[in-house]
Each structure stands twice: as structure tokens, then as C-alpha cells.
Amino acid sequence: MFKWLHPYAKPETVYHLCGRLMPWLMGTALLLLLLGNIWGLAFTPPDYQQGDSYRIIHLHVPAAIMSMGTYSAMAIAAFIALVWQVKVAQWSVLAIAPIGAVYTAIALITGMAWGKPMWGTWWVWDARLTSELILLFLYLGVIALSGAFSDRQTGAKVASLLAVVGVINLPIIHFSVEWWNTLHQGASITKFAKPSIDPSMLWPLLISILAFKILMLALLCVRLRTAILVNEQHRPWVKAMAGD
Amino acid sequence: MVTLGPFLKRELRLLARQKADWLNPVLFFVIVLSLFPLGVGPEPNLLRIIAPGVIWIAALLSVLLAAERLFKDDYRNGVVEQLVASRQPLLAFVLAKLLANWLSTGLPLVLLSPLVALLLNVDMASFTAMVLTLLLGTPLLSLLSVLGAALTVSADKGGILLALLILPLYIPLLIFASAAMEAAGMALPYHGQLAVMLAMLLFALALVPVAVTSALKINVS
Numbered sequence: 001m002f003k004w005l006h007p008y009a010k011p012e013t014v015y016h017l018c019g020r021l022m023p024w025l026m027g028t029a030l031l032l033l034l035l036g037n038i039w040g041l042a043f044t045p046p047d048y049q050q051g052d053s054y055r056i057i058h059l060h061v062p063a064a065i066m067s068m069g070t071y072s073a074m075a076i077a078a079f080i081a082l083v084w085q086v087k088v089a090q091w092s093v094l095a096i097a098p099i100g101a102v103y104t105a106i107a108l109i110t111g112m113a114w115g116k117p118m119w120g121t122w123w124v125w126d127a128r129l130t131s132e133l134i135l136l137f138l139y140l141g142v143i144a145l146s147g148a149f150s151d152r153q154t155g156a157k158v159a160s161l162l163a164v165v166g167v168i169n170l171p172i173i174h175f176s177v178e179w180w181n182t183l184h185q186g187a188s189i190t191k192f193a194k195p196s197i198d199p200s201m202l203w204p205l206l207i208s209i210l211a212f213k214i215l216m217l218a219l220l221c222v223r224l225r226t227a228i229l230v231n232e233q234h235r236p237w238v239k240a241m242a243g244d
Numbered sequence: 245m246v247t248l249g250p251f252l253k254r255e256l257r258l259l260a261r262q263k264a265d266w267l268n269p270v271l272f273f274v275i276v277l278s279l280f281p282l283g284v285g286p287e288p289n290l291l292r293i294i295a296p297g298v299i300w301i302a303a304l305l306s307v308l309l310a311a312e313r314l315f316k317d318d319y320r321n322g323v324v325e326q327l328v329a330s331r332q333p334l335l336a337f338v339l340a341k342l343l344a345n346w347l348s349t350g351l352p353l354v355l356l357s358p359l360v361a362l363l364l365n366v367d368m369a370s371f372t373a374m375v376l377t378l379l380l381g382t383p384l385l386s387l388l389s390v391l392g393a394a395l396t397v398s399a400d401k402g403g404i405l406l407a408l409l410i411l412p413l414y415i416p417l418l419i420f421a422s423a424a425m426e427a428a429g430m431a432l433p434y435h436g437q438l439a440v441m442l443a444m445l446l447f448a449l450a451l452v453p454v455a456v457t458s459a460l461k462i463n464v465s
Contacts, residue, residue: 082458130415137412144408148399157462158395162409165391165455172416 009086011228012237018221025218029211036207044201053117056110058205062212064107067135068170070100070216074142075167078160088224090156091231093163094146095223099216101139108132128184131173138166152231247332251340259348265313266348273306273353277360288365295364296425299374303353304385304414310349311389312406314341315397315460324397325464334457342390342453350382373428377421380441387445387452388413394459417444 007013040058047054074096081089111129112122123129146159197205232238259266280298281291318324327337357378361371392410399405424437 130419134412134415137408141409141412144405145395145399148396148401148405150400154398154462154465158399158459161455161459161462162395165413 009088011088011232011235014088015225015228018225022218022221022225025214025221029215029218032207032211032214036204036211040201040204040208044204045198047201050118053114056114057201058208060107060110060114061205062209063103063110064132065209066212066216067100067104067107067132068173069213070096070103071135071139071163071170072167073216074100075163078163081160082157082164087231088228090153090160091227092220092224093142093160094156095220095227096216097139097142097146097159097163099219099223101136101143103212103216104132104136104139108136126184128173131169134169135173138162138169142166247336248340251337252343255340255344256347259344266310266352269306269310269349270352270356272309273302274356274359276302276305277363281363291365292367292370292429295366295370296374296422296429298364299360299425300377300381300418300421303378303382304411304418306353307349307382307385307389308407308410310345311393311410312403314345314390314393316393319397319463324460328461328464334460335453338390338394338453338456338460342386345390346383346386350378350386353382354378367429369431370425370429373425373434376438377424377441380438380445381417381421384417384441384445384448385414387448391452391456391459394456394463397460398463417441420444 008017037058041055044055046052074093077089077092077096080086081093108129111132115124116122142159142163145162146155149155149158229238277298280294284290284294315324327334354375357371357375360366361374366374388410389406392406392413395409396406420437420440424434424441427434427437
């Protein structure tokens, strides 16, 4: 398997691979995003208790799921970067971090907008909200730490180490709704049990989640390509491409 | 373990010669605490209610204040580099740093707790909880601040970055410690919170020293 994976550690290969995948990923993501959101916002029945205001779920839940999913992707890349010293993995840590930070911010802001009509307040210091806020701070910490060193390489390595340490927060966020009695409701979709959400609302939600996932990959391709160009700007293959 | 002794002796000797390093955070802790009654008013019942949060936030900030200088001098004069280059395991150095940091910043807070209890009008039940949470929590504070100091040792603007990195990691500890003191104030059992704090401490004790050694290695290379 390592023989098969090995060429993908080469920045040039990754650059071209990302370039080839990017348009497909971006197109699919936008298509699914439109489909899921229009279906969810306009064509699903209103909730019997929450009326129409529950519809923000189609932005809130995908962003929240992917804020954690993106973090785990970043942490895996960071682990690979630290253990096997793969340069591309190091750059992808820094490429993923701002995407994850924006997803976390979207989850927090839509959550506040949803909390206002439902709970009567923008913000409560409940376990899940607080731990999601910590996740945002962790993303910001990774971004700030990577920029604090005069040597870019050291910054990337130290930020990777922080990303691995911060993994401890993921189970805390995920299980916070079950461990503490809080205002935030429990998970509506689980792998093992029958979902506690009506199928007519579930399908557009699943499509939106998939759309956010593919959008993350598409954005990662764009940012990783830029990072590779910046870091490899003195290599012959980049110079040949730029036409020097 | 054989090599822990000399490292610890060196750390303690350094602390004895640079008294400001550990006296300032302790003074800061007392001053912050004495500012709160001036800020929110001297009403005894109000002070009793806010005491758990106030004590723990003051403890977090004073430990953070001590954290910044942890590895700075050793990094500047090349001790860290020499240790990484030599075949000595870095772990003994890190453990000695940790122990010295707790003895100089964590332990004084525990010893000062009777004074704090008097200042903030804390009753006997909460006082016991306060001593127990400080005993379990301050080693964890030391662990996290050593980690933050090791990550940022060669950074250009270490100080404010250090706060941004470690304060989020302190949050779970803050939640459980003040929850334990609040429960004690209402005469409820608080063994659960103490058990969670002990679990966090043991978990961090197992993993943080390894992370600190690799952070130091990254910073000197």
C-alpha cells in the first residue's frame, strides 16, 4: 500500500491531482448545496413544534458536523506530518485550518440565530455551545501559532503538534449532549438507531451534509495548490510551469 | 529516573536565586483576588457566590504569568539545544521543570487558600472543596502551561500567543473545579467532579511530557 501511496507524497503530483479534482469537486458541491438547501428551505413540511424556524438546520447541522470532521482531518494530516515528516501533509494542516474555523463560525452563528426564537436567548453557557467555542479557539490557535515563527517550517510543525493535542476536545463536543443535562438537543441522526427525524426532512439534510463535505475537499484543493506553489517556488517544475 | 535528581536540584537553585519568577505570580494572585471585592462591592453573600469562579480564574491567570518564562532562559543560553544534542533523555529535564513549576506556582496557591477563604468569606465546606480542587487542579495547570511554553519557546511574540493557546485547554478544568466548589457550597456531594479532575490530571500526566519533549525538539531544529 505504501508503494501505491508514495508518489502522492511528492508535491508536484499532488499539485496536478488537486488541479484535476478541483473543478469536479467544486461543481458537485455547489450542485448538492443548491439542491439540499432549496429542497430543505422550500419544499419540506414545517415542524409541528418549531414551525418554519427549524429550517436553519440545513445550514447548522452540516456546518457543525463538518467543523468536527474537518478538525479530525486536520489532526490526521498533522499526525502524518509529525511521524513521517511528509511535507504535503504539513502544508495541508495549514490549508485546512481556516476552512474548519469558518465552518465552526457558521455553526455557532446559525446556532445563535436558531436559539433566539427557540430558547429565547442568543447564547447560553451550555456544554455543547461552550465546547464548540473552544473548538473555534483551537482553530484560531493553530492559525496564529503557525504564523508566529520566523521560520515557516518550524511554525508548521509546532502548529501540527497543537492540532494533535487538541483532538482531546472532539469526544468532549460529541458526547457533551449526553454527558451533561443541557439545553441543546441530542443527536437526531445516528448510525445505529433509526433517526428521530422524519424522512421528508432527513433527505435534504443528508444532501446538505454531503455538500459541505465535498465543498471542504474542493476548498482544500484550492488552498493546498497555493501552499505548494508558495513553498516550492524555487523548484524547477514550478519555474518551468511559470514559463521562466 | 536516575537523572531526575540533578535536574530538579538545578531548577530549584535557579528558582531560589530568581525569586521574582515565582513571587510575582503569587502576589498577582492575591492582588487580583483583593480587587474583586472592590469591584463588585463588599457584600459578604455576593462574595461567597462568586468566590469559586473568581479564585479559579485568578489561579489560571497567575499560572499563565509564570508560564511565559519557563523555557525562555534555557532556550536563549543554549541549555535546551545542548540537551537535545546530548544523549540524555529530554524527559528527565521536562519532568524536573514540571515539578519545579508546580512547587513554585501551584503549591503557594494551595498554601495561600486559608487567606483567600478569609478574604472572600468562603464557608468551611467550600474551603475543603477549594483546597481539594486546588491540589488536583494546579498540577494540571502546570502540565498545560509547560506544554504551551514549550510550543512557543522560539516564537517571535510568545507571550500573548501563549495565552491564546492554553486558556482554551484550561476551560474544562475551570468548569469542573468551580462546579465542585459550588456543589460544596450547597452541601451537595462533589466526588464526581473531583474524580473527573483526577482523571484529567492522570491522562495529561501520561501524554503531556511526551508532547513537550517533541515540541522542544522541533523548536531547536
